[in-house]
Amino acid sequence: MKGFTLGFQIDLICACNLKCNFCTYNDNSDSWRNGERLSFEKLKDVFDKLYENPPDIPLERLQFVGSGEPLLYKQLPEAISYAKRVFSYVGITTNGVLLTKEISQKLIDAGTNEISISITGASPEVYARHQGSGKTFDEVVRQFDLVKQNIENLCILRNMKKRPLNVLISTILHEGSKEDFVKCLNMWRNMNGGVNMVLFRTMNGIKSTSVSADSYEEYISNDLVSSNGFTPSCTMFGKTMQISVNGDLYICCALNEQTRIGNIFETDITEILNSEKFKKMVNAFHCQYRDVPEYCKRCSMGRSCATF
Ligand SMILES: C[S@@+](CC[C@H](N)C(=O)[O-])C[C@H]1O[C@@H](n2cnc3c(N)ncnc32)[C@H](O)[C@@H]1O
Numbered sequence: 001m002k003g004f005t006l007g008f009q010i011d012l013i014c015a016c017n018l019k020c021n022f023c024t025y026n027d028n029s030d031s032w033r034n035g036e037r038l039s040f041e042k043l044k045d046v047f048d049k050l051y052e053n054p055p056d057i058p059l060e061r062l063q064f065v066g067s068g069e070p071l072l073y074k075q076l077p078e079a080i081s082y083a084k085r086v087f088s089y090v091g092i093t094t095n096g097v098l099l100t101k102e103i104s105q106k107l108i109d110a111g112t113n114e115i116s117i118s119i120t121g122a123s124p125e126v127y128a129r130h131q132g133s134g135k136t137f138d139e140v141v142r143q144f145d146l147v148k149q150n151i152e153n154l155c156i157l158r159n160m161k162k163r164p165l166n167v168l169i170s171t172i173l174h175e176g177s178k179e180d181f182v183k184c185l186n187m188w189r190n191m192n193g194g195v196n197m198v199l200f201r202t203m204n205g206i207k208s209t210s211v212s213a214d215s216y217e218e219y220i221s222n223d224l225v226s227s228n229g230f231t232p233s234c235t236m237f238g239k240t241m242q243i244s245v246n247g248d249l250y251i252c253c254a255l256n257e258q259t260r261i262g263n264i265f266e267t268d269i270t271e272i273l274n275s276e277k278f279k280k281m282v283n284a285f286h287c288q289y290r291d292v293p294e295y296c297k298r299c300s301m302g303r304s305c306a307t308f
């Protein structure tokens, strides 16, 4: 297993303050917003176990992201501090509405390495079409301005504190998005404080492209939007395993019975990750492609977990 590392996404809370029309988890029935949350005490216990008894394959990256909005989870800064004892890179993905100066300060002080803010559109009109459900246009304009201001404040605070925090913008591509793509790049390039990267992805994450702050100019001036295309992308086995609010552990974020490999509140997580079954799967994905599970060969998420 030399050279391999593992990464996780943890779903802290099944509740959200927005109803984005593209959201995988928003079936408009409100049934998914049942408010279920991952127990902080149980989470600390799992991190303690990982600290005392790390798995054979080193842990690298953890992102707090899932079916809801992580900033609704009260103990998020504490969870990040705890996670930093076992993961070298810890991030969150948020819609940015609740990212006040106070919470930004706490997240930075907790040692967060990445804050990815999901905001689609370079204007309130485009934003409203995607992230404004259930609100009047005036309310959406205020929300759009608030999120932009929160991002700017976060970047300024990060610069003042001289912390190596990556601030990313995550955007869903939509119909007629080429024009908006360029406007987005310009908007984030010109913002005070500076974001590190803008990530564009198609619905359900089938394809994506990332534009770093250093390459904004090149993208805009050479019109790489149309000439470069987008690379296939999806969750990668072993890099983005998912833990859901009830402790179920999945090999990726295609959550189903076949990808579920255990429950971290029922079985010691290190035991699951050190099991022969799991190591065999890691080996299959990295070396013996013919041995990857059959369901992965039929996976609709672009089969990009491996190059088979
Ligand atoms: C489900 S959200 C949860 C975290 C937080 N509420 C947010 O919006 O950032 C996680 C990420 O998934 C993205 N997302 C949601 N539905 C998607 C879809 N159908 N296709 C691609 N990405 C999607 C969101 O834009 C966000 O960046």
Ligand code: SF4
Pocket: 016, 017, 018, 019, 020, 023, 024, 025, 026, 066, 067, 068, 069, 095, 118
């Ligand atoms: S903010 Fe995130 S979780 Fe909430 S509806 Fe939008 S994409 Fe889904």
Ligand code: SF4
Pocket: 234, 235, 236, 237, 251, 252, 253, 254, 259, 295, 296, 297, 299, 300, 301, 303, 304, 305, 306
């Ligand atoms: S190929 Fe599909 S099912 Fe298999 S690990 Fe990747 S995303 Fe999950």
